[in-house]
Amino acid sequence: MSEEILNTQSLTRRYGAVTAVDQLSISVRKGTVYGLLGPNGSGKTTLLSMVLGVIRPDSGSFTWFGSQPSPDTYKRVGTLLETPNFYPHLSGENNLKISCMIKGASYDRIREVLTLTGLEGRGHHSFRSYSLGMKQRLAIAAALLNEPEVLVLDEPTNGLDPKGIAEVRELIKEIASRGVTVLLASHLLDEVERVCTEVAILKKGSLLYQGNVDGLRSEMVTVKLAAPDMGLLVSLLESYAGYKAHEIRNNVAVASFDPPFDGAALNRHFFENGLSLSHLETERESLEKTFLKLVS
Ligand SMILES: Nc1ncnc2c1ncn2[C@@H]1O[C@H](COP(=O)(O)OP(=O)(O)OP(=O)(O)O)[C@@H](O)[C@H]1O
Ligand SMILES: [Mg+2]
Structure with a gap:
C-alpha cells in the first residue's frame, strides 16, 4: 500500500437541520487522482473546506500526511476552491508574481507553471483578455507555484466550454503524471471516469462507495x-x-x-x-x- 496523503475519520458538519457531511471517512493515497463525486448539495465543497481548514467540523477528525494538520501542512497542498480573484488589468505573469509573494514562492517558478498550463505565450497579456479556460488554467498555475505534493480542485471545469473542459482535464492528468496527488470534486460522472483513478461517491453527505474507478462499472x-x-x-x-x-x-x-x-x-x-x-x-x-x- 502506498503512503496515505489524507485520511478523514467520521467527519461531520451540520448547517442547521442539514447534515452537509455525515460521518465521512475517506482515504486518499499518494499518487492517485481521487474524485469526490456527488450531485449538487451532496457535501463535496463542505468536505474540502473542512480538510483545508477553512471551516471546522462538528465532529470527526482528519490527518494530512499521517499527522494532525498544522500551518505547515497546507504549504504542501495547492488549492483551487473557487475561481480566484486575479487583477484583471495585470498580466497573467504579474498576477502570478503577486501569488508568489503571498505564498513565499520563487519567481523562477512562474515560467515553469505557465509552460505546464499552456499559457507560456500569453503570460504578458492582461488577465481580463483571457478566455474562461485560460483563467482557470492560470488559477491552477498559481496553485502549483510552491510545488505542492497535493492539488485540491473543486469543480475545476465548471462553466467552461468543451474545449476548455478538455484542456483542463488534460492538464490535471499531466500534473498527476508528474507525481502530484490530486483530489478533485465534481458532479460529473464522465469527468471522474476520465480523469480519476479512485472515487468516493457522496449522497447527502454520506459515502455511497469508495474504490477504484473501474469498480464503478x-x-x-x-x-x-x-x-x-x-x-x-x-x-x-x-x-x-x-x-x-x-x-x-x-x-x-x-x-x-x-x-x-x-x-x-x-x-x-x-x-x-x-x-x-x-x-x-x-x-x-x-x-x-x-x-x-x-x-x-
Ligand atoms: N454556508 C452554508 N450555510 C448553510 N447551508 C450550507 C452552507 N454551505 C453548504 N450548505 C448546505 O450543505 C449541503 C452541502 O453543500 P455543499 O456546497 O458542500 O455541496 P456540494 O456537493 O459542493 O454541491 P455543488 O455540487 O452544488 O457544489 C447543501 O445542502 C448546502 O445547502
Ligand atoms: Mg460544491
Missing part, C-alpha cells in the same frame, strides 16, 4: 431480507462471506454484497442455521446507474 448487489427473528437474521448476515453492509428499514434488512452474489446460497446459509426468511429480494445495479439515479 461493477455490479452492486442489494438484497432485502426479512424474518420473524431480525436479531438472528442480522447476526447470520454478518457472518456470511461476501457480506458488506446493511441497514434496517421498516423491519427489513437492506444488505449489500460483493459480487458474484448467489441468492440461493445465501438462503441456504440462513436455513441451515435455523432461520426461515419471510422475504428475500435481490436488486442488481451498476454503481454508474446508481449514481445516475441519484442525480436525476
